[in-house]
Amino acid sequence: MKNILIIDDEPKIREIYNKLLTEHGFKVFDAFNVRIAHKILMEEKIDLVLLDIKMPIVDGVSIFSLLKNSYENVKVIVTSVYSLEEQKKHIEGASDYFDKSQSIDKLLKKIAAVLND
Numbered sequence: 001m002k003n004i005l006i007i008d009d010e011p012k013i014r015e016i017y018n019k020l021l022t023e024h025g026f027k028v029f030d031a032f033n034v035r036i037a038h039k040i041l042m043e044e045k046i047d048l049v050l051l052d053i054k055m056p057i058v059d060g061v062s063i064f065s066l067l068k069n070s071y072e073n074v075k076v077i078v079t080s081v082y083s084l085e086e087q088k089k090h091i092e093g094a095s096d097y098f099d100k101s102q103s104i105d106k107l108l109k110k111i112a113a114v115l116n117d
Helices: 011-023 034-043 060-070 084-090 104-115
Strands: 003-007 027-031 048-051 075-080 096-099
Touching: 003 011, 003 034, 011 027, 011 104, 027 034, 034 060, 048 060, 048 104, 060 075, 075 084, 075 104, 084 096, 096 104
Parallel strands: 003 027, 003 048, 048 075, 075 096
Antiparallel strands: none
């Protein structure tokens, strides 16, 4: 079973992703800030992070930097309302990018592709 960490400040997004991914056989953790995310990363083997960009206090850009410096084996899919081009400008080097206006099936395909690398 693969472990996925959702880092997003929107409770509804975390709830939707958590339910969907659990139904698809993933073990899911979620965090609304960097402190909680770091605690989970220290305690669990996380295979993939779904990372929002725009969050209060510590944004996704800073969290991505932390992930790359301290958890280099964790793959990251940026999930944002920004267009894919904007996401790539904000965060270079993620495993993939997902526009929240895209279908949830598209997200599942991206997750499968990233975790099967």
